[in-house]
Amino acid sequence: xxxxxRFRRFIEYFTxxxxxxxxxxxxxxxxELLAAVILSAQCTDKRINQISPALFARxxxxxxxxxxxxxxxxxxxRSVSYPNNKAKHLVGMxxxxxxxxxxxIPATVEELQTLPGVGRKTAHVIxxxxxxxxxxxxxxxxxxxxxxxGLAPLTATTPLAVEKALMAHVPKQxxxxxxxxxxxxxxxxxxxxLPKCERCDLRDFCKYYEKNxxxxxx
DNA sequence: ATCCCGAGGG
DNA sequence: CCCTCTGGAT
Numbered sequence: 001x002x003x004x005x006r007f008r009r010f011i012e013y014f015t016x017x018x019x020x021x022x023x024x025x026x027x028x029x030x031x032e033l034l035a036a037v038i039l040s041a042q043c044t045d046k047r048i049n050q051i052s053p054a055l056f057a058r059x060x061x062x063x064x065x066x067x068x069x070x071x072x073x074x075x076x077x078r079s080v081s082y083p084n085n086k087a088k089h090l091v092g093m094x095x096x097x098x099x100x101x102x103x104x105i106p107a108t109v110e111e112l113q114t115l116p117g118v119g120r121k122t123a124h125v126i127x128x129x130x131x132x133x134x135x136x137x138x139x140x141x142x143x144x145x146x147x148x149x150g151l152a153p154l155t156a157t158t159p160l161a162v163e164k165a166l167m168a169h170v171p172k173q174x175x176x177x178x179x180x181x182x183x184x185x186x187x188x189x190x191x192x193x194l195p196k197c198e199r200c201d202l203r204d205f206c207k208y209y210e211k212n213x214x215x216x217x218x
Numbered sequence: 219a220t221c222c223c224g225a226g227g228g
Numbered sequence: 229c230c231c232t233c234t235g236g237a238t
Contacts, residue, residue: 023223040223040224041222041225042222044222044236044237046237047222079235081224081235082224082225082233082235084233085234089226119224119225120224121224122225125223138223139222140221140223141222159224179223187222
């Protein structure tokens, strides 16, 4: 199947079944989303949503978080992965936002990536979710599912290479949606271990299914 | 044992 | 490129 046809099938299927996909992280403003995404690294959204209400109640904006001690922030996030690093990142992010951006979350990839704890993936999530900009954040799900469905070549061995492959073929108006589609599919159907191919409607053109159809049917 | 919407540092 | 961080669910 031609690559163009793969993307067409991918977009057609999800447009029909998930017309308005959204992040599962709970937030009510860009600051909360940024904090939640920083915390979400190597951690489930469900866990982040369990601890974020208390965190956001105590630190409702960058100003209070910037003034907080790393130890106090740690006490709110101790149950997420890498709490030491993330507590430092959150306080450092808030201080940088106060000192360099007047308390407002910046709106460009370059500026976002200067914030502690914010890499390319996190920056793109903010731009995509808050501003609906056509940027493709490549996380573990996007990376894995893109390869399996043949949306990115196996020679794309880095997140940046997968990002470029996707951006080359996903129409701009679908980029923010495609990001969430790949995550939802990766989280619930196309999981890392023993993907649920019997529940996947895209298996007829899936490279992973084609190669592993015996195991996948067990 | 493996994975979860990674980033920073060497 | 590699390694570290290192909680919780399955």
